Amino acid sequence: xxxxxxxxxxxxxxxxxxxxxxxxxxxxxxxxxxxxxxxxxxxxxxxxxxxxxxxxxxxxxxxxxxxxxxxxxxxxxxxxxxxxxxxxxxxxxxxxxxxxxxxxxxxxxxxxxxxxxxxxxxxxxxxxxxxxxxxxxxxxxxxxxxxxxxxxxxxxxxxxxxxxxxxxxxxxxxxxxxxxxxxxxxxxxxxxxxxxxxxxxxxxxxxxxxxxxxxxxxxxxxxxxxxxxxxxxxxxxxxxxxxxxxxxxxxxxxxxxxxxxxxxxxxxxxxxxxxxxxxxxxxxxxxxxxxxxxxxxxxxxxxxxxxxxxxxxxxxxxxxxxxxxxxxxxxxxxxxxxxxxxxxxxxxxxxxxxxxxxxxxxxxxxxxxxxxxxxxxxxxxxxxxxxxxxxxxxxxxxxxxxxxxxxxxxxxxxxxxxxxxxxxxxxxxxxxxxxxxxxxxxxxxxxxxxxxxxxxxxxxxxxxxxxxxxxxxxxxxxxxxxxxxxxxxxxxxxxxxxxxxxxxxxxxxxxxxxxxxxxxxxx
Amino acid sequence: xxxxxxxxxxxxxxxxxxxxxxxxxxxxxxxxxxxxxxxxxxxxxxxxxxxxxxxxxxxxxxxxxxxxxxxxxxxxxxxxxxxxxxxxxxxxxxxxxxxxxxxxxxxxxxxxxxxxxxxxxxxxxxxxxxxxxxxxxxxxxx
Ligand code: HEM
Ligand code: HEM
Ligand SMILES: [Fe+2]
Numbered sequence: 001x002x003x004x005x006x007x008x009x010x011x012x013x014x015x016x017x018x019x020x021x022x023x024x025x026x027x028x029x030x031x032x033x034x035x036x037x038x039x040x041x042x043x044x045x046x047x048x049x050x051x052x053x054x055x056x057x058x059x060x061x062x063x064x065x066x067x068x069x070x071x072x073x074x075x076x077x078x079x080x081x082x083x084x085x086x087x088x089x090x091x092x093x094x095x096x097x098x099x100x101x102x103x104x105x106x107x108x109x110x111x112x113x114x115x116x117x118x119x120x121x122x123x124x125x126x127x128x129x130x131x132x133x134x135x136x137x138x139x140x141x142x143x144x145x146x147x148x149x150x151x152x153x154x155x156x157x158x159x160x161x162x163x164x165x166x167x168x169x170x171x172x173x174x175x176x177x178x179x180x181x182x183x184x185x186x187x188x189x190x191x192x193x194x195x196x197x198x199x200x201x202x203x204x205x206x207x208x209x210x211x212x213x214x215x216x217x218x219x220x221x222x223x224x225x226x227x228x229x230x231x232x233x234x235x236x237x238x239x240x241x242x243x244x245x246x247x248x249x250x251x252x253x254x255x256x257x258x259x260x261x262x263x264x265x266x267x268x269x270x271x272x273x274x275x276x277x278x279x280x281x282x283x284x285x286x287x288x289x290x291x292x293x294x295x296x297x298x299x300x301x302x303x304x305x306x307x308x309x310x311x312x313x314x315x316x317x318x319x320x321x322x323x324x325x326x327x328x329x330x331x332x333x334x335x336x337x338x339x340x341x342x343x344x345x346x347x348x349x350x351x352x353x354x355x356x357x358x359x360x361x362x363x364x365x366x367x368x369x370x371x372x373x374x375x376x377x378x379x380x381x382x383x384x385x386x387x388x389x390x391x392x393x394x395x396x397x398x399x400x401x402x403x404x405x406x407x408x409x410x411x412x413x414x415x416x417x418x419x420x421x422x423x424x425x426x427x428x429x430x431x432x433x434x435x436x437x438x439x440x441x442x443x444x445x446x447x448x449x450x451x452x453x454x455x456x457x458x459x460x461x462x463x464x465x466x467x468x469x470x471x472x473x474x475x476x477x478x479x480x481x482x483x484x485x486x487x488x489x490x491x492x493x494x495x496x497x498x499x500x501x502x503x504x505x506x507x508x509x510x511x512x513x514x515x516x517x518x519x520x521x522x523x
Numbered sequence: 524x525x526x527x528x529x530x531x532x533x534x535x536x537x538x539x540x541x542x543x544x545x546x547x548x549x550x551x552x553x554x555x556x557x558x559x560x561x562x563x564x565x566x567x568x569x570x571x572x573x574x575x576x577x578x579x580x581x582x583x584x585x586x587x588x589x590x591x592x593x594x595x596x597x598x599x600x601x602x603x604x605x606x607x608x609x610x611x612x613x614x615x616x617x618x619x620x621x622x623x624x625x626x627x628x629x630x631x632x633x634x635x636x637x638x639x640x641x642x643x644x645x646x647x648x649x650x651x652x653x654x655x656x657x658x659x660x661x662x663x664x665x
Contacts, residue, residue, distance in 0.1 A: 034598065037629030042622065045632050046598050047587025111634070114582040126581025128595050162531075184581075186574040188651055189564040192594065193556070228531055235534035242542040246549050255659035256592050257563045258556055263657070265552070329659060333593030333601065408661045415664050416600040417629070 001363045003074040005081035010364050011091050012067025013357045017445065019060035019098070020350075024438050026053040031434045034427045044106065051131045052105055057345065058129065059098045062140070064353030065174075065210055066094075066147050069167060071360050072217050073151040077158025082150050090146040097139035101132055123184055127195055130181050137181055144175045162231040163220075166238060167213035173206030189257035196252045203344070204248060204273060204315075208241040211311070211352045212280070215304055218359045219284065222301045223291035233283045240276035248273045251323045255332060263325035270323045274316030277308075277348075284308035297362060297369035299378045303355035306386060310351055314343030318393065330408050335423070336400035343393040351386075354444075361448070371452025378447040384440025392433040399426035563655035576647025579640050588631065590665075592656060598629065601665025606652040608663050611645050618644070 001007070029049045032039045040049070074081045081087060104113050110126070117133035119125045124134055132140070148171055155164050180197040216234045220227060250266025284305050295301065318340040322331040331337065358378065362370045369375070407419040414422070560566070580586070585602070586595035592603040605614065618641060622630045636644065 030598075033629070037627055038624075041630040042632055045588075045630070047584050047596065050587050050596055050598070051584065110584040110587075111582045119582060123578060123581060126584050126586065128586050131584060131587070162535075186577060187560075187564060187566065187569060188577060188591075189560055189654060190557075191577075192592070193553075232529075232531040232534050235531060235538045239534065239538035239541050242538070243545055246542070246545040247552075249549070252594075253556075255656045256594070257560070257654040257656055259559045259563070260657055262556075330661060332659065333590040333595070333597060335597060338597055407664050413662045413664045419664075420629075 001071075001075070001360075002078070003080045005084040005087075006071045006074050006360075007364055008081065008084050008087040008091070009067040009071035009360060011088070012063050012070065013361060015091070015095055016060045016063035016067065016353060016357070019056050019063065021441060021445070022102075023053055023056035023060060024434070024441055026050075026056065028431070028434050028438060029053075031427070031431045035424055035431065048105055048110070052102055054129055055105075055131060056102065057350075059094075061349050061353055062144075063094070064349075064356070065171070066090075066143075068210075068214050068353070068356045068360075069147060069151050069171060071356070071364075072167065072214070073154050073164055074158075076161045076164045076217075077154050079154065079158040082153035082157065086146060086150055090143050090150075093139065093146075094143045097136055097143070101136045104133065105131075122182065124182055127184070127191070129199060130195070137178075141175065141178060144171070144178065148172060148175060161227070162234060163213050163217050166209050166216075166234060170206045170209030170211075170213060173209065174202065177201045177206060192256045193253070193258065196249055200249045200252055201246070203349070204245040205242060207349065208245065208276065209238050211307075211348055212237050212241070214352050214356050215280065215284065215307060218300060218304050218355055219287045221359060222293075222295040222297060222304065223287045224293040224295075225287050225290055229290075230287065233279070233287075237276050237279050237283060240279060241273075244269050244272040244275065251325075251328065254325050254328055267324045271320060273323070274312070274320050277312040277316040281308040281312045295369070297359060297375075299370070299375045299382065300355060300359035302379065302382055303351060303358045306382060307347065307351035307355050310343065310347030310386060310389075312347070313390070314340065314345070314347035314393070318343050318397075321397075330404045331400065334400045334403050334408075335396045335426075336404070339393045339396035339400055342396065343389060346385075346389045367454045370447070371450065371454045373452030374447050374450035377443055377450050381440045381444035381447060384443060385437055388433045388436040388440060392430050392437070395426045395430045395433060399423045399430075402426070565650070565653055565655075568650055568653065570646065570650075572643050572646040573650045575640075576643035576645070576650075579636065579644045580647055583634050583636075591651065592654070593659065599631065601660060602648060602651075603654075603656070604652050604660060604663065604665055606645070606648045608665070611649070614645055614648065615641050 026049050029040060029044065030046060030053055033041075033046045033049065070081060070087050104117075108116070110131075113133060114120075114125050117135055119134060122134055124137060125131055130137075148168075151164075151171070152168060155168060177198050180194045183194050185191050185194070212234050216230050219225065220230055246269075247265055248270035250262040251270040253262035253266055285308070288301060288305060322328050322336050322340065362368065370378070402423060403419050406414045406422060407416060580591075585591075588596050588599040589602045590597060591601070593601065609617070618634065618636060621633045624630070
């Protein structure tokens, strides 16, 4: 961490993890209500728990993106954040808005909440993912605008890298398409048409820019590969993402009252949407294979690779599975959709946020990487969460196939509710999967508190370093310096930090420059 | 990927050019769709009642359990075609009879809608069931 102001990312990440825990708890509630229909009824009806589950997801991902932006932009721009104070005010505004909204959902009936918060003036509520009261929607907009102002100013006054440019475009796009959340025409078809401009153009559009930028940033740090190479990959990925993803929106315009030609446009372009996700996987693995340093933060590298693979599975493979119009005719709005929604959101956005947290948090806490012990815990949480999410996805896919068969294809179709009864076994097992996921999450949180032999920077060139594979000081300068600066402030590990400080300050040139001028290993 | 022939700036140009081109194309298609919609959404039947009914639908968050034209939640039956499946009288009685209280069965809350709200809601569900959805859902069960 080169700049003090990057530290504002820390509360953002802590809040993100806190809300993540709550999201999963409500996931378990909805999962239970699937099989025990009257569980917590009437206190927390299904729709309320679901809304809390999905809105918390989106809000904590936004916390993650924002924290990432506040961390990454100063480092890339090579200057302090334009206004750390504004970033902190924004943090509290967002946290309080989010908390009040969730309390509102749980405390009063939805109709009362709508009446209380001025939904009659400008009706925007009651649509999936956009359930927030008007004031919350405005709050989100203000928070994002404040972030944009802050990081854009920082970038304008500092170095402009491809990573920041792409990240900023992603964030500006996020804000722009959010505006459609305020547009709710009385005509249901138009309402649905523009609803997707928020939902689809977020996750299969501008958020992919954010994801690519965050992955690229972490990969540069952990592999030391030349920026030029990484930048080129990044542009290829996002070019493919938008070229396929914009018209790919058509895969939501098959059956909502829009003209039939969308079946062609949507099928063709969305069938190509897995390509950018596939290229992202190639990108991550090829960068790690060409790495020029062995970063001691092994788990951050694992998260980065995991993100690319799981996003490809969830978005690419599970997306493709139901994206062609003739298939979607049968699977539309079934458990297949839920299966895809879970693995795609988890693989792409949950994991990319956990990647950036995994890389930055140790640095913000004054070390290059967590202790091998702590990393071991985090590795367990990685596998528990990822494998259980894959299992949940497989179970929902099984449920979905059977649902489609019984309710939609069969000569003697069963009713919705009768079909659901047949699927109970899948749902019970999904609930078990959810519990394992939750255990994985708890282990993840615990990993932050595991001490062990922290990989301190001072350990460079010393014997202990060999064990954990710390590279020589000069290849590592970039990461070392910030940590030293940070240690000075936090005074956590004072004695060691002081030793390292005196040592490191002698080394010349920032690694960024030297890295770029070095020929590629494989040339 | 040989850097001599395919440079970073080539990739960047494809990104900017491609995105702008396809976004503009998307806008053109949006324009065309908007022009054609009145035929499939039967705008002439979009009465005050229907508009109020959509408001009832939204302010009670029905979409948090149900899907409507396949979008929403997957916990309770599809309602885009419930007007055709069940008819007006059933829907009204149903809304008033909730919750069933059947042990272990999925529950729908009581929303205490007024008679007028019920009329509006049914009007909205009727209008929705008449949208030309290219033949979806595959059968009456939704
Ligand atoms: C990270 C990227 C992605 C995320 C987070 C994501 C998430 C989601 C979610 C949450 C839904 C359900 C929306 C609703 O509630 O109605 C959905 C629907 C859908 N997604 Fe994705 N998706 C992603 C990428 C893709 C890709 C690449 C494809 C195609 C190859 C795809 C194809 C679809 C289709 C066809 C539907 C509609 C399902 C239906 O008809 O019910 N998605 N997606
Ligand atoms: C990080 C992990 C998770 C993510 C990213 C996630 C994401 C989502 C998303 C995007 C939706 C909306 C789906 C759609 O509209 O298609 C959803 C709904 C749901 N989630 Fe999760 N979820 C997670 C964990 C869980 C867990 C652990 C459980 C339960 C054991 C769970 C149970 C459910 C249920 C029951 C629904 C409602 C499905 C419906 O509409 O009928 N989720 N979740
Ligand atoms: Fe989509």
